[in-house]
Amino acid sequence: MLIVKKFGGTSVANKERIFNVAKRCIEDYKNGNQVVVVLSAMGKQTDVLLDMAKDINPKASRRELDMLLTTGEQTSVALMAMAMDSLGVPAVSMNAFQVQMHTTEVYGNARLKRIDTERIRNELDNRRIVVITGFQGVNKFDDYTTLGRGGSDTTAVALAAALHADACEIYTDVDGVFTADPRVVPNARKLDEITYDEMLELASLGAGVLHNRSVEMAKKYGVQLVVRSSLNTSEGTVVKEESKMEKMLVSGVATDKNVAQISVEGLENKPGVAFKLFQHLANHNINVDMILQSVEHGGTQDISFTVTRDQADTAMETLDRHANTSLKCEKTTVNANVAKVSIVGAGMMSNAGVAAKMFEALYDAGVNILQISTSEIRVSVLVEEKFVNEAAQAVHDAFALAN
Amino acid sequence: MLIVKKFGGTSVANKERIFNVAKRCIEDYKNGNQVVVVLSAMGKQTDVLLDMAKDINPKASRRELDMLLTTGEQTSVALMAMAMDSLGVPAVSMNAFQVQMHTTEVYGNARLKRIDTERIRNELDNRRIVVITGFQGVNKFDDYTTLGRGGSDTTAVALAAALHADACEIYTDVDGVFTADPRVVPNARKLDEITYDEMLELASLGAGVLHNRSVEMAKKYGVQLVVRSSLNTSEGTVVKEESKMEKMLVSGVATDKNVAQISVEGLENKPGVAFKLFQHLANHNINVDMILQSVEHGGTQDISFTVTRDQADTAMETLDRHANTSLKCEKTTVNANVAKVSIVGAGMMSNAGVAAKMFEALYDAGVNILQISTSEIRVSVLVEEKFVNEAAQAVHDAFALAN
Numbered sequence: 001m002l003i004v005k006k007f008g009g010t011s012v013a014n015k016e017r018i019f020n021v022a023k024r025c026i027e028d029y030k031n032g033n034q035v036v037v038v039l040s041a042m043g044k045q046t047d048v049l050l051d052m053a054k055d056i057n058p059k060a061s062r063r064e065l066d067m068l069l070t071t072g073e074q075t076s077v078a079l080m081a082m083a084m085d086s087l088g089v090p091a092v093s094m095n096a097f098q099v100q101m102h103t104t105e106v107y108g109n110a111r112l113k114r115i116d117t118e119r120i121r122n123e124l125d126n127r128r129i130v131v132i133t134g135f136q137g138v139n140k141f142d143d144y145t146t147l148g149r150g151g152s153d154t155t156a157v158a159l160a161a162a163l164h165a166d167a168c169e170i171y172t173d174v175d176g177v178f179t180a181d182p183r184v185v186p187n188a189r190k191l192d193e194i195t196y197d198e199m200l201e202l203a204s205l206g207a208g209v210l211h212n213r214s215v216e217m218a219k220k221y222g223v224q225l226v227v228r229s230s231l232n233t234s235e236g237t238v239v240k241e242e243s244k245m246e247k248m249l250v251s252g253v254a255t256d257k258n259v260a261q262i263s264v265e266g267l268e269n270k271p272g273v274a275f276k277l278f279q280h281l282a283n284h285n286i287n288v289d290m291i292l293q294s295v296e297h298g299g300t301q302d303i304s305f306t307v308t309r310d311q312a313d314t315a316m317e318t319l320d321r322h323a324n325t326s327l328k329c330e331k332t333t334v335n336a337n338v339a340k341v342s343i344v345g346a347g348m349m350s351n352a353g354v355a356a357k358m359f360e361a362l363y364d365a366g367v368n369i370l371q372i373s374t375s376e377i378r379v380s381v382l383v384e385e386k387f388v389n390e391a392a393q394a395v396h397d398a399f400a401l402a403n
Numbered sequence: 404m405l406i407v408k409k410f411g412g413t414s415v416a417n418k419e420r421i422f423n424v425a426k427r428c429i430e431d432y433k434n435g436n437q438v439v440v441v442l443s444a445m446g447k448q449t450d451v452l453l454d455m456a457k458d459i460n461p462k463a464s465r466r467e468l469d470m471l472l473t474t475g476e477q478t479s480v481a482l483m484a485m486a487m488d489s490l491g492v493p494a495v496s497m498n499a500f501q502v503q504m505h506t507t508e509v510y511g512n513a514r515l516k517r518i519d520t521e522r523i524r525n526e527l528d529n530r531r532i533v534v535i536t537g538f539q540g541v542n543k544f545d546d547y548t549t550l551g552r553g554g555s556d557t558t559a560v561a562l563a564a565a566l567h568a569d570a571c572e573i574y575t576d577v578d579g580v581f582t583a584d585p586r587v588v589p590n591a592r593k594l595d596e597i598t599y600d601e602m603l604e605l606a607s608l609g610a611g612v613l614h615n616r617s618v619e620m621a622k623k624y625g626v627q628l629v630v631r632s633s634l635n636t637s638e639g640t641v642v643k644e645e646s647k648m649e650k651m652l653v654s655g656v657a658t659d660k661n662v663a664q665i666s667v668e669g670l671e672n673k674p675g676v677a678f679k680l681f682q683h684l685a686n687h688n689i690n691v692d693m694i695l696q697s698v699e700h701g702g703t704q705d706i707s708f709t710v711t712r713d714q715a716d717t718a719m720e721t722l723d724r725h726a727n728t729s730l731k732c733e734k735t736t737v738n739a740n741v742a743k744v745s746i747v748g749a750g751m752m753s754n755a756g757v758a759a760k761m762f763e764a765l766y767d768a769g770v771n772i773l774q775i776s777t778s779e780i781r782v783s784v785l786v787e788e789k790f791v792n793e794a795a796q797a798v799h800d801a802f803a804l805a806n
Contacts, residue, residue: 015458049478055418056482057489064488067496068481071474075452078471079459085467086460093470097500098545119545142501142522 001166002124003028006038006134006156010173011230012076013043021171021230022083025129029089034124036163038134038156039080041072062107063143066136070096070144073133073152080131091129094119096136096144101155103137103145110137110145111213112154115162132159150211157214161221168223170210171230176237177202177209179401180253184392187402191251193238198251201344201378205254215239249354250345250399255392257339257385259289260312261370263304264319266330269296274303276326277319284318286311290340290373290382300330304371306382309336338370339388342380343395355379361398367391404569405527406431409441409537409559413576414633415479416446424574424633425486428532432492437527439566441537441559442483444475465510466546469539473499473547476536476555483534494532497522499539499547504558506540506548513540513548514616515557518565535562553614560617564624571626573613574633579640580605580612582804583656587795590805594654596641601654604747604781608657618642652757653748653802658795660742660788662692663715664773666707667722669733672699677706679729680722687721689714693743693776693785703733707774709785712739741773742791745783746798758782764801770794 005028007021021037029035040046049068053060077093084091099120103110123130134152137145147154153170160168177199180188194202196219203212209227218225218239228236267273274293281288286307294302307315312334319332341362348354355372358379362369367390371382383391396402408431410424424440432438443449452471456463480496487494502523506513526533537555540548550557556573563571580602583591597605599622606615612630621628621642631639670676677696684691689710697705710718715737722735744765751757758775761782765772770793774785786794799805 018459052478052482053485056421057485059489060485061488064481064484064496067484067498068478071477071481074474074477075455075471078467078474079455081467081470082456082460082463085464086462093467095470 002034002036002163004036004038004156004160004163004165004168005171006152006169007040007171007230008152008173009040009043009045011171012039012080018079018083019087022080022087024230026084026087026089029129035129036120036124036159036165037080037129037131038152038159039073039076039131040134040152041069042076042079045072045075066107066144066146069146070133070136073135077131077133081129084129084131089129090127091131092123093131093133094123095133096138099132101137103139103147105139105141105145107139107143107145109148110139112137112147112158112217115158117162120159120163148213150214153211153214154217157217157221157223157225160223161217165223167226168218169226169228169236170214171228172209173229173231174209175229175232175234176227177239178252180392180396181208181255184255184389185253185396188396189402191237192235193240194251195346196239196241197377198344198346199239201342201375202252202254205256205340205342205344205378205380210239249347249351250343250401252344253392253396253399253401254342254344255339255388256342257388258308258310259306259338259340259382260309260334260336261304261306261338261382262312262315262319263302263333263335264327264329265302265332266300267303268328269299269301273301273327277303280318280322280327281307281315284314286315286318290371290380292371306338306340306371312336337385338382339385340380340382341388341391341395342378343399344378346377348377348379357398358395361394362391365390365394367394404435405437405439405566407439407441407559407563407566407568407571408574409555409572410443410574410633411555411576412443412446412448414574415442415483421482421486422490425483425490427633429487429490429492432532438532439523439527439562439568440483440532440534441555441562442476442479442534443537443555444472445479445482448475448478469510469547469549472549473536473539476538480534480536484532487532487534492532493530494534495526496534496536497526498536499541502535504540506542506550508542508544508548510542510546510548512551513542515540515550515561515620518561520565523562523566551616553617556614556617557620560620560624560626560628563626564620568626570629571621572629572631572639573617574631575612576632576634577612578632578635578637579630580642581655583795583799584611584658587658587792588656588799591799592805594640595638596643597654598749599642599644600780601747601749602642604745604778605655605657608659608743608745608747608781608783613642652750652754653746653804655747656795656799656802656804657745657747658742658791659745660791661711661713662709662741662743662785663712663737663739664707664709664741664785665715665718665722666705666734666736666738667730667732668705668735669703670706671731672702672704676704676730679725680706683721683725683730684710684718687717689718689721693774693783695774709741709743709774715739740788741785742788743783743785744791744794744798745781746802747781749780751780751782760801761798764797765794768793768797770797
């Protein structure tokens with residue numbers, strides 16, 4: 001078997017953990033498998049490097065930031081190869097230049113385009129464990145790029161696809177994918193299986209186990225993922241096309257506090273107003289999520305929408321700049337004390353009562369719903385941030401997810 | 404003008420110093436020059452990385468060590484480019500992969516073979532300052548290599564040669580090349596000029612300003628070097644083929660405490676004995692320096708030689724292993740409490756009295772000479788370590804080098 005194993009920063013944060021990971025990989029190796037290991041930077045090293053950069057130049061170019069950040073994973077892989085070597089197993093570390101991990105041009109948020117596998121295959125054929133830097137790539141200018149949040153997961157999935165790996169294991173500090181965040185909902189249950197689509201909704205909703213891009217890529221190339229703990233040997237959660245489990249209505253509850261609600265009041269009620277509004281935001285790369293358009297009252301209308309909190313200021317500035325010119329609105333307000341609670345489940349689309357059941361549970365718990373948005377396999381509601389935990393627990397209970 | 408400027412680790416050890424270097428380079432840039440900057444890792448970063456490696460695997464492979472160490476310079480160059488950028492001057496950092504700095508295969512002590520200059524020239528033509536990682540290269544396996552001690556100096560000289568630079572400035576924490584180490588000989592004087600050959604002798608004798616390999620390369624390609632301080636704007640020392648100064652008998656006095664004397668007593672006096680002895684040492688990559696072979700006494704002879712202190716143990720083990728077999732000697736002893744004092748000067752070879760004058764000065768100072776070795780432009784003596792400073796001062800005075 002060819003196995004790709006990905007370990008995050010906390011799993012390689014110090015000597016002891018590096019050796020833990022090394023032993024884990026060596027076990028697979030000694031069972032006759034070919035092993036490719038993808039690593040992130042150690043512990044908080046990426047943040048340390050970002051702070052160094054900020055201290056030198058708060059507006060450092062993304063090109064130079066990527067040049068700086070990529071040293072983080074290179075450090076991890078070199079140390080890991082040394083650790084494996086000291087345990088008697090030949091290992092070789094490789095960075096994005098050595099692999100030739102080709103990405104798009106954009107610094108800080110590049111996308112993988114193509115991975116050369118020749119050298120990796122040679123090293124594997126020579127019975128070496130190959131330890132590869134996650135998160136980084138090289139663009140057509142021969143510059144380092146980084147893949148953005150969760151980039152190492154994407155590296156692992158892309159490598160698994162390119163190498164036609166038999167397994168792709170994403171190691172994390174939790175046991176797998178849960179029906180809800182166990183810190184929020186104490187009786188949350190670990191799922192044995194979940195579909196790509198459910199995982200995608202959960203990831204984008206702030207479940208935080210796997211990043212969207214890696215799941216999208218896994219789905220596209222049919223790479224079956226296993227999300228499991230680096231701290232114990234429990235089975236983890238398999239992410240795949242079709243869940244073999246009895247089709248559950250709802251697989252999990254996700255909460256997301258990185259949300260701010262922006263309201264634009266007193267907009268003219270004529271065609272193109274909403275278009276202009278969101279065009280302005282798009283021009284500033286602001287991603288808009290839940291959108292609510294009010295019915296007309298007295299010739300004007302209101303539009304509310306959510307953005308991530310770190311984009312709220314930019315969004316408000318953008319709107320205010322156009323408030324008296326192209327936009328013509330009376331008032332803009334922002335509320336950062338909101339949070340999103342969502343239920344996700346592949347069984348949802350064929351069952352009309354799911355949303356109603358969720359709203360009922362929230363009503364019973366005394367939680368007011370500020371906004372609603374839905375997709376085929378998801379229902380999200382916006383609530384006041386202070387109610388987010390009890391809302392999640394109420395919904396989790398209503399769908400009996402702990403059982 | 405195209406100027407290559409090299410700054411060592413202490414010159415970029417923190418934010419303040421990084422900006423000092425950035426400003427210094429920008430001055431040249433604003434005067435219309437093309438500027439290439441070569442940097443070492445920040446402060447003691449290389450030692451920090453070596454300690455990390457040692458902690459994980461005391462016998463880490465050189466290949467993985469180089470993979471780890473090369474992150475040091477990449478960090479410096481990225482931060483430097485950010486600093487220049489924040490001062491309003493466009494800069495771009497490049498590592499050994501991006502330059503394509505080709506070296507021999509050997510890890511930890513590779514030699515530069517060829518440097519691609521196309522991208523550097525393009526960046527310079529676009530009026531960018533190009534900031535390049537010193538000390539590192541890439542071998543034919545597409546692996547990182549490092550160039551050994553003083554490697555960043557070599558990178559700078561090689562770049563100056565490849566780019567046909569008009570100047571190559573090596574910045575250090577002293578004002579230039581001195582007639583002796585000012586910490587040892589307080590009235591030592593800074594030299595305005597020195598020849599490559601003199602510099603080579605001084606470097607190999609522990610003067611510590613420039614490493615041999617960089618001077619050899621400068622000589623080979625006719626790259627005129629300037630050694631100067633990064634802390635002030637004084638003129639520094641020019642290293643070139645032919646010194647324009649009146650030919651001084653002696654240019655400087657060097658001391659070297661990294662010396663151990665090994666004596667092999669009671670060797671058979673027959674052909675091939677010395678050859679065997681030094682062959683054994685060469686097989687273990689031990690460099691032998693001053694050699695003294697005694698006259699025969701009672702059918703046997705003694706051989707004394709010096710090695711660097713860190714190689715003394717290995718040398719003794721090697722000798723003892725062969726003492727009763729191929730070597731047949733009575734006794735081996737090692738003395739690490741010795742030091743070497745040398746005078747260097749291109750004028751020396753045509754003047755017979757130089758060595759005698761040195762010995763007289765040492766005699767007057769009451770310093771016993773343990774061994775002597777000479778080259779065309781150098782006389783070295785081995786003395787007891789405790790006398791090394793007064794020996795250097797006495798010789799410095801005898802040749803009136805302070806004037």
